[in-house]
Amino acid sequence: MDDLINDFLAETRDMLQSLSGAIVAWEAEPGDRERLDEIFRFVHTVKGNCGFFDLPRLQQLSHAAEDVLADVRAGRRTADSRLVSAVLAVIDRIGELVNALETGDSLASEDDEQLIAALSEDEEEDVETAPTATPEPDAPVIDLERRKNVRSIRLSVDLLDRMMSGVSDAVLARNELARRLRDAERDVAVEAAFERVSGCIAEIRDAITRTRMQRIDNLFAALPRMVRDLSSELGKQVRLEVDGGDVELDREMIEMIRDPLSHIVRNAIDHGIESSADRAKAGKEAIGVLRVSARQAGNQILIEVADDGRGIDADKLVAKAIAAGIVTSDRAERMSHVERIQLIFAAGLSTAGQVTAISGRGVGMDVVRANIERIGGVVDLDSRLGHGVKLVIRVPLTLTIIPALTVSAGGQIFAIPRSAIEEILRARGAAVRVDRLGDANVATIRGRRVPLVGLSGLLGVDTAVADDEQKLILLKPAGGDVYALAVDAVHDHEELVVKPAAPLVMAAGLYAGTTLADDGRPILLLDPSGMASRAGVGSGEQEVEHRPAADAMTEQTRESTLLLFRGLDGGLRAVPVPVVERIEDVPADSISFTAGRLRVPVGERILPLAGCAEAPAEGLLRILRLTDGAAEIAYGFAEVVDIRAVAIDLQPALVPGEVSGVALIDGNQVEIVDPYWLFAAFAGEAADGAEQPTCALPADDPWMANILRPLIESLGYRVVPAGEEVLADIVIASAEAGGAAQSTAGEVLRIRARPEPDEGDNSIYRYDRAALISALSRHGKDRKHG
Amino acid sequence: MAELVLIVRMAGRRVAIPASEVEAVVELEGLTPAPRAAAHVAGLSALRSRVLTVIDAMASLELGCSFGEGLIEAVVVNSGGHPYALLVDEVEDVIETDGAPLAVRAPIGAGWDRVAIGMIDAGSDLLLLVDPHLVIAGPAAQAA
Known part of the structure; x- marks a missing residue:
């Protein structure tokens, strides 16, 4: 309300400011109808607003002025100089009251009556002096002082x-400067x-980003009326x-969501309830x-619209989808419940029996989803018949900054x-096979067949590297099917x-926008779904993900993305990228040996520090913040060397420790850091090696x-690794992958990626550590006792 | 009525561009190609933190295409809310002209005809007055 x-x-x-010109003009020429209308609109607006805010004094004043002006407009009264100055006195008083409200000061109200009385017709000349006599001589000075307290200003976007x-x-x-400094x-x-x-x-950027934020109230304010x-x-x-x-959201983002949200609400009332x-x-x-709610989860905003309709x-x-030729009946039979209800997003489908005036006017849920996806969002849908x-x-959170991978072609x-x-995979890697079928390439990645699109071919540029030197990026465009994109090299996150890019560039249908690299050169941002449709792999029915069990991968040939870095001792090491949360510089003097080990404060927390034996004497220490999803540890290092997607042939270390072994990457011996050991040693208690229960984990899920x-x-x-023949005490399966992971032994623990469960779903949210641990320890105990 | 025009050499000819349409004259450093974009888009270039879409005037007029090496002179024009850089051979001068542009009654070629507003008297010379927005729009715009 404030x-x-x-x-x-x-x-x-x-309004008062822009009205001041009109007031002066009206004073000079009381017959000027245009000015009169302008002033009338002002008092009318003020009257309406303060009725809403319960500001009786302002309302009384503006109401009186409105009445008089209405009479003038209707020709019942003429705007003589006495009337004009009485109206102007009222408007001045409105201005004073507004100032007083802003500063929280009080303003004497006795002479309000006088001002209003001056407006009335039957007053004679004798009260004419009243309005001009009221202002104190030093009013402007006080005014300036009061203004200092104003809490908000209006800025142009x-x-x-x-x-x-x-x-x-x-x-x-x-x-740029940072790069020069590193070289110097x-x-x-x-x-x-x-x-x-x-x-x-960084601080200024943060603050300015926040000025662009707006409460989502702005978006919700229109809903009650619409629903009514x-x-x-x-x-x-x-x-x-x-x-x-x-919840706060980027101003631009709010505008982008406005239409889709009102469409969803319309649909819910029209078709749902x-x-x-x-x-x-x-x-x-x-x-x-109809429940509409917003909340923030990490760097995302979740807006939920739920109805209790049919x-x-x-x-x-x-x-209907079969009748419209959107899916074949064969495919429909194999679809899961989620896939089936998601057909509502398919173009040209509506469940409404007949088109009504409210929704179903050709703007379908496909447009809603497309609009949300255009701003990098996702629409999830859950429906229970009758409920x-x-x-x-x-x-x-914002439109403007997105995490991206740079590649070259x-x-x-x-x-x-x-x-x-x-x-991200190597084209030559053991996990990948590429077959040429007619004019197309199909990549088989661990038994999963996906169309392969060459970026250089798509762009019509010459590739600089041989086919088998290329890297493959598995892309899942929003709302589309997975395909592999072959690029010459993968550079950096x-x-x-x-x-936004100019229309002449967007016309290519391949780009989502432009951006600037660190060195200030423009980079084009590729649009995964645009590329898919240009390459002709985005539409139509594709083979359902096909993963024969026989193709289950052994761990050694798994390709993983590694961050190569130089340790503080100068040694070349690597750590899997997914466990790296971020890279940060910390002042060396903040590191100290406390409670039995080196620790470093990061933000509000204290993290155990690995990777160095003692704190450096001065300057800054660069740390990797490693996370296992729950705990976090810091790892000191000297510099980042590269990010590489490689299948490593690990030569195990003689004793378990910080380094799990050594592997050859680009002809260099690289020590592979063992996150398991690190977390066990630094973030938790060492695991008990004796008589371990076994747990089968899907081999193809990087998370x-x-x-x-x-x-x-x-x-x-x-x-x-999970597989048909594997015997394990407990089998972990992804809830999203469907019923693939049945096992011959043990219990199945299903883990889902979404925080909210589906109805009748006994899976556990992947970051619900407490539930995971409790489920896992229960199984462990059962086995020991039985 | 006096109007300022910018005289440039574009696609081998001296032409005039209304100065009111021109935001700046810059030297572009480096050009990032934009594959599969419209044929007369030479690429992208950065001007401070803005990304300019670089237009090859020669290609827009369907007279071939020009190849810039090193520093390239360009005229920055804002069109439809996006900043564009119009590649020119040389920027000569800004002058004041009097009088409205006159219709050209000579066959000046299809490409020029599409972008020309008319001809104007610029001191001792007669120059084509060119609408930069039409140069940016390129040949496709007329077909559509």
Whole structure:
């Protein structure tokens, strides 16, 4: 409410400012109809607003002025000079009151009556002096002092955008400087100064990003009215529950969500919630409930729209989809429940029996999903027949900065949004086979067949490397099927500030925008679904993921993405990229030997520090923040060498320790850091090696292999790859992968990636550490006792 | 009515561009190709933190294409909310012209005809007045 009042006051002040010209003109020429209308509109607006805010004094004043002006407009009174000055006195008083409200001061109210009285017709000349006599002589000075307390100002969005682009410039310049400094001779003083500048820029960028944030209330404010109008039009009773309006979101993002959200709400009321009679028949409350809520989860905003209506009739939907030729009946039979209800997003499908005036006007859920995906968001759908539909829109916090992978083709660098990337592989790797079928290439990756698209061919540029030197990137475009993209080289992960590209460039259908690299050169951001449709692999029915069990991979040939770095002792080491949360510089003097080991404060937390025997004397220490999904440890190192996707042939170390073994990468011996040992030694208690129960883990799931595995092992399990013949005490399966992971032995523990369970789902959320540990330890104990 | 025009050499000819349409004259450093973009898009270039779409005037006029080496002179024009850099051979001068552009009654070629507003008197010379937005739009725009 305070925000709204502030907005109202600021707006009134703005209007007064722009009105001052009109007031003067009207004073000079009371017959000027245009000016009169302008002033009338002002008092009318003020009157309306303060009725809403319960500001009786302002309302009284503006109401009186409005009445008089209405009379003048209707020709009942003439605007003589006495009337004009009385109106102007009222407007001045409105301005004073607005100032007083902003500063929280009180303003004497006695003479309000006098001002209003001056407006009335039957007053004679004798009161004319009243309005001019009231202001104190030193009013302007007090005014200035009071203004200092004003808590908010209005800024043009253009100005904010300019500030944002100025800061982006500063970030680029800083990056350039950082590179030059790295090349130049080390000078501690210069470096310290640079770090300070660097920190300041980061802070400014943060603050400006926040100025662009807006409460999602702005988006929700229109909903009550919309729901009221729609439900009365449709003769339904709907109760709207809104929650989480204080979540903040990029202003631009809010605008982008506005239309899809209102469409979803319309759909829910039109198609979802039944009439009161139908609800009574179904044994539900007469009033339908529509719940709209927002919350922040990590760097995403979740907006949930749930109704308790009739839900989506999956059978009816599938039948329609078959009739419309969107799926074959053969394929429909093999679809899971989720896949079936997701047909609602297919173009040209609507479950409504007939097209109504509210929704079903040709703008379908396909457009809603496309709009959300355009801003890097995802729409999740859950529906239970007879119980309602829940739609969750997940969008990134800001439009402008996205994590991306830079790759090259034909000597040119491009960026790919990381959200679409499933995996990076070597074309020559043991896990990949490429077959040429007609004019197309098909890659078989661990038994999974996907179309292979060459980026250089797609772009019409010459590739610089031989086919088998290429890297394959498995892409899953939003709403499309997985395909592999062959690129010449994979470079780096970067956070990129993305801007829209010119229409002439977008016409290629391959790009999502442009961005600037650290050195200030433009990079084109590739659009995974655009590339798929240009290459002709995006549409149509594809082979359902096909993974014969016989192709199960052994661990040694698994290709993994490794971060190569130089340790503080100069040795070349590597650590799997997925366990690296981020890289950070910490001041060396903050590191100290406390409670039995080296520790380093990072943000609000203290992390155990591995990778160095003692704290460096001065300067900054660069650390890797490693995470197993729950615990975090810091690992000191000297410099990043590269990020490589390689299948390593590991020569195990003689004794278990920080390094699990050594492997040859590009002809260099590289020690592979063992995250399991690190976490066991630094973040938890060492696992008990004796008589371990076994746990089967799907070999093809990088999250499980990289993140979950250390946790399972820390609970004392021996991990074996899952497969048909594998005997294990407990089998871990992904809830999303469907019923693939039945095993001959043990219990099956299903883990899902989404925090919310489906109905009747006994799976565990992957980061619900407590539930995972409790399930795993229960199984471990059962085995020991029985 | 006096109007300022920028005189440039573009596709081998001296032409005039209304100065009001021109945001800046810059020297571009480096050009990033944009494969599969419209044929007259020479690529992208950065001007401070802005990405300019670089237009090859020669290709837009369907007279072949020009190849820039090293520093390239370009005229920055904002069109449809996006900044463009129009490649020119040389930027000569800004002058004031009097009078409205006159219709050209000579066959100046299809490409020029598409982008020309008319001809103007610029001191001692008669120059084509070119609409930069039409040069940016390129040959496809007219077909559509």
